[in-house]
Amino acid sequence: MASPLRTFVSAPTAVTATTHLPNEQSLARQILHNLQHQHYWTELQIHTHSSLTHAPLPRPLVSGLPPQRLYVHPDEQVELLKKADRERKARAAGEAGGLQVKVEPEREWILPTRLKEKWTLRRLAGVFDALTMVPPAPGPSTPESMREEDRSANPWRTTKRVLLATVDTDSTVVYYILHDGVVKPRQN
Numbered sequence: 001m002a003s004p005l006r007t008f009v010s011a012p013t014a015v016t017a018t019t020h021l022p023n024e025q026s027l028a029r030q031i032l033h034n035l036q037h038q039h040y041w042t043e044l045q046i047h048t049h050s051s052l053t054h055a056p057l058p059r060p061l062v063s064g065l066p067p068q069r070l071y072v073h074p075d076e077q078v079e080l081l082k083k084a085d086r087e088r089k090a091r092a093a094g095e096a097g098g099l100q101v102k103v104e105p106e107r108e109w110i111l112p113t114r115l116k117e118k119w120t121l122r123r124l125a126g127v128f129d130a131l132t133m134v135p136p137a138p139g140p141s142t143p144e145s146m147r148e149e150d151r152s153a154n155p156w157r158t159t160k161r162v163l164l165a166t167v168d169t170d171s172t173v174v175y176y177i178l179h180d181g182v183v184k185p186r187q188n
Contacts, residue, residue, distance in 0.1 A: 019056045020048060024112075028060035031112040031165045034173050040067045043107070043138050050130040058126050061162075062110040063135030069103045070163065071177055073156035074184050076103075106154060107135045109162040111178075115169070128160050128180040159183060 028046050035041040044064035050057055072080070084099040109131055113119065134157070160180040167173050 020060050024059045027112045027114065027167065028062055030167065030171075031110060031173065032062050032064075034165075035062065035064055035066075035110065038173075041065060042067075045138055047135070051132055051136050052130060055130070057130050058123065060112070061127070061131075062112060062165075063107060064110070065107050066105050069105050070108060071161065072103060073158075076154075076156035106157065107137065109135050109160075110165050110175075111162045112165050112167070115166050124178065125180075127162065131160055131162070133157065133160055 025046075032044050032046060036044055041064040044062060047061045047063060048057060049055065080101045080103065081099065084101045088099055111127060134153075162178050164176040164178050165173055166176070
């Protein structure tokens, strides 16, 4: 008898009506399941076609909303700390408490891969070329919403990024943030 996860991963869906291989489709479903049930992401969906060109993506990608922001630009981090410090000083002097920095989570692209795969800069560039800056929100898309997706509500988000989800043979998943191009390093 198959486990519930194996049944979910191999279940036929609308994704199967694509040009992607079945193992790529099941890998995307496995990552979606991991994000939803292990990391509490919401608004998850699998994408098989580019929202820019409507051509098939190099492989199925996942998008979703993490429970907290995954990446804060170094310049944004400085501004957030300055703002939190001003707010702390504005509170009553007798109040104890540290800095309270709050940032809203942003929708992210996730690229499902296997550890044994070989990725080149050319292959990664092909993925980035097919993506908008921010993944589309779930629901029907219109030409206006597609233009909106290419801009982020966050002015600090100036480059495309994906979360590389790498699965090992024992089903362990490791996530890495990849940016399209050079990004200012974080300060320690």
